[in-house]
Amino acid sequence: MKTTFFPALMAATVIVSGGIFVSCANKDDIPEPIPARATAKATSRTLLWDGAASGGTSVFKQIQFQDAAGNYGSTKGSSVTAVTDATEGTVWKIHKDDLDRRCEALGAAGVVPSVGQTYFVGFKFKLPQTPAAGQTGSVFTMMQWKTAGTPNTQNYPFLLVYNSGRVKLEFYPDLTSTTLLYTHSVVANTWYSIVLKVTVGNTASTGNIQVYWGDDATAETLETGSTSFTGKTFDGTSIDPKWGYYRDTGADGDIYFSRLKIGSTYNDVKPY
Structure with missing residues (x-):
């Protein structure tokens, strides 16, 4: 029996593709395999999660709301709401209050990223302001690939960060060092598309990351000079994407x- 998990930004469903168990007295009684076309409908669905804002926060x-003192469950005024955008229709608005340090949506319901599997994570984002260096809000994290449990030597294998007019994808092999993988300039009130291809690996040689920017179906050349980066992308006991303002x-x-x-192929998740 094969179980396929379907995710959404980030509700998720679990679809079980069932088989038939047949007991046969001898090998001559074994039935012929069912033609592939009979199961094509189930196996062709590789979209794992749809995080459309119309689906609600479930x-x-x-x-997660966290105040400036580090306490979770803050009621200072941060919010995650569905709003109407003139270009995109119903979208997520994540608002972090000035008294909070974090407002994030954690994980895709029904999706459990697993070691050895590859996931495509696609989305669009828009920033209402793009503060310059030295201005308030000039650096914040908009997405994390976030670990949980122990050991937790990475905490976040990679981050997507806004920094002074640019978006940066940064890899963290541990809590003290970082490698810049990709960067692109952004301006206010403009929608940008990005797809991240992540192979989940719990060693430095088994994880992998690729980036697709805009409507380009070809992986971008990274700051390292290659179109892919190999590194550890699973730590602790579980890992999930997070989107928001931190x-x-x-x-x-x-x-x-x-x-x-979130899906199993680029075409599942391309956000354009």
Whole structure:
């Protein structure tokens, strides 16, 4: 029996493709295999999760609000809501209050990223402001590939960070060092598309990351000079994507997300 998990931004469903067990007295009684076309409908569905804002916050595993003192469950005013965008229709608006440090949507409900599997994570994002270096809000994390459990030597194998007019994909082999994988300039009030291909590996030689920017179906050349990066992408006992606004206090912060999807192929999740 084969179980396929379907995710959404990040509700998720679990589809079990059932088989028939037949007991035969001898090998001559074994029935012929069912033609492939009979199961094509089930096996062709590789979209694992659809995190459309129209599905409500239950498409995520958890919504996290954290205040400036580090306490979770903050009620200072941060929010994750579905709003109407003139271009994208119903989208996610993530608002971090100035008294909070974190407002994030954790995980795709029904999807458990597993070692040895490859996932395509696609979405669009828009920033209402793009502060320059030195200004409040000039650096914050908009996406994490976040670990949980122990041991937790990485905490976040990679982050997607806004930094002074640019978006940066950063890899963290541990808590003290980082490798810049990809960077692209962004401007305010513009929708950008990105797809991340992640092979989940719990060693430095088995994990892999690729980046697709815009409507380009070809993987981008990374800062390392290759179109893919090999490194550890699983730590602790579980790992999940997170989307939102994290790391800045003292001012409000907003970000919009659309077309959040996780799938088994690029075409499942391309956000354009």
